[in-house]
Amino acid sequence: MAARAAWAALAIAAAAAIAGGFAGQVPGPAGGPVVRLSYRALQPGEPILVSLRSDGSVRSGSVAFMGRRTDLAPGPRKGSFLAFVGIDVQAKAGPAVLVVKLVRPDGPVETVRKDLLIVDKAFPSTKLTLAQKFVTPPASVQARIKREGEIVALAMSVITPAWLGDGPFVAPNEAASWSNFGQRRLNNNVLQSLHTGLDLRVPFGEPIKAANAGRVVLAADLYMGGMTVIIDHGLGVFSSYGHMSKLLVKRGESVKKGQTVGLCGSTGRSTGPHLHWSVRVLDARVDPEAMLHLPL
Numbered sequence: 383m384a385a386r387a388a389w390a391a392l393a394i395a396a397a398a399a400i401a402g403g404f405a406g407q408v409p410g411p412a413g414g415p416v417v418r419l420s421y422r423a424l425q426p427g428e429p430i431l432v433s434l435r436s437d438g439s440v441r442s443g444s445v446a447f448m449g450r451r452t453d454l455a456p457g458p459r460k461g462s463f464l465a466f467v468g469i470d471v472q473a474k475a476g477p478a479v480l481v482v483k484l485v486r487p488d489g490p491v492e493t494v495r496k497d498l499l500i501v502d503k504a505f506p507s508t509k510l511t512l513a514q515k516f517v518t519p520p521a522s523v524q525a526r527i528k529r530e531g532e533i534v535a536l537a538m539s540v541i542t543p544a545w546l547g548d549g550p551f552v553a554p555n556e557a558a559s560w561s562n563f564g565q566r567r568l569n570n571n572v573l574q575s576l577h578t579g580l581d582l583r584v585p586f587g588e589p590i591k592a593a594n595a596g597r598v599v600l601a602a603d604l605y606m607g608g609m610t611v612i613i614d615h616g617l618g619v620f621s622s623y624g625h626m627s628k629l630l631v632k633r634g635e636s637v638k639k640g641q642t643v644g645l646c647g648s649t650g651r652s653t654g655p656h657l658h659w660s661v662r663v664l665d666a667r668v669d670p671e672a673m674l675h676l677p678l
């Protein structure tokens with residue numbers, strides 16, 4: 383609970399700073415559109431929720447950040463708009479500019495700009511001892527791994543221009559995590575991989591639930607990820623659940639928040655039962671845990 387309280391305070395501070403920064407740049411009557419940025423921290427691996435409360439004086443808008451551009455979409459509350467951007471886990475620290483363009487019903491475009499500072503983050507590292515077939519996959523499966531990588535990338539390449547989620551994100555299981563998002567993994571003393579998800583200590587066979595509502599864009603057994611489900615939540619936000627023992631949804635299916643999508647397992651590159659949970663925001667790989675606190 384302490385972490386949650388600290389996070390909320392940061393979000394409020396950020397909102398106040400943005401609202402102040404925008405006051406001089408956005409003409410219009412008091413009570414006009416207010417852009418709010420909500421985030422846990424401005425560090426690699428963190429998502430940012432861009433929300434706009436409008437009195438009807440904004441028709442549409444877009445957000446540009448760190449080389450990516452996305453449209454604002456109508457939010458769940460009347461007159462609200464939202465968009466998601468993310469700071470990739472491998473992003474470099476330093477200044478970054480977030481630009482919001484707002485289109486009024488009568489045509490004019492207003493540009494609002496926020497200068498942000500991305501602060502460096504020290505991620506943990508660990509040694510892993512994996513079976514040789516996963517460290518150096520046999521030639522016979524390398525084509526399969528490459529093909530599956532392309533299928534996964536394709537599944538997340540189409541951005542649904544509407545928010546499909548239903549309120550805040552929830553954890554796919556109440557089990558504790560290893561807090562290992564962003565971990566640098568050394569296999570047999572060679573830097574093998576970057577852990578771009580979060581592992582939850584879920585016992586074998588327990589249900590894995592959708593972290594938010596959306597549509598299943600992949601439900602397949604992958605060589606590395608094992609039995610995997612990827613859910614499109616809209617606006618470029620995707621969540622993925624790996625190493626399951628059983629898949630309980632199919633590609634194309636709509637899922638509710640909290641719906642069981644599969645059962646925990648240890649399929650693919652895994653040393654024991656656990657859930658590998660990951661989230662992408664546009665192309666940015668972010669800490670799933672940070673999604674839980676976005677004020678949706």
Ligand SMILES: [Zn+2]
Pocket residue numbers: 577579580581657658659
């Ligand atoms: Zn993992």
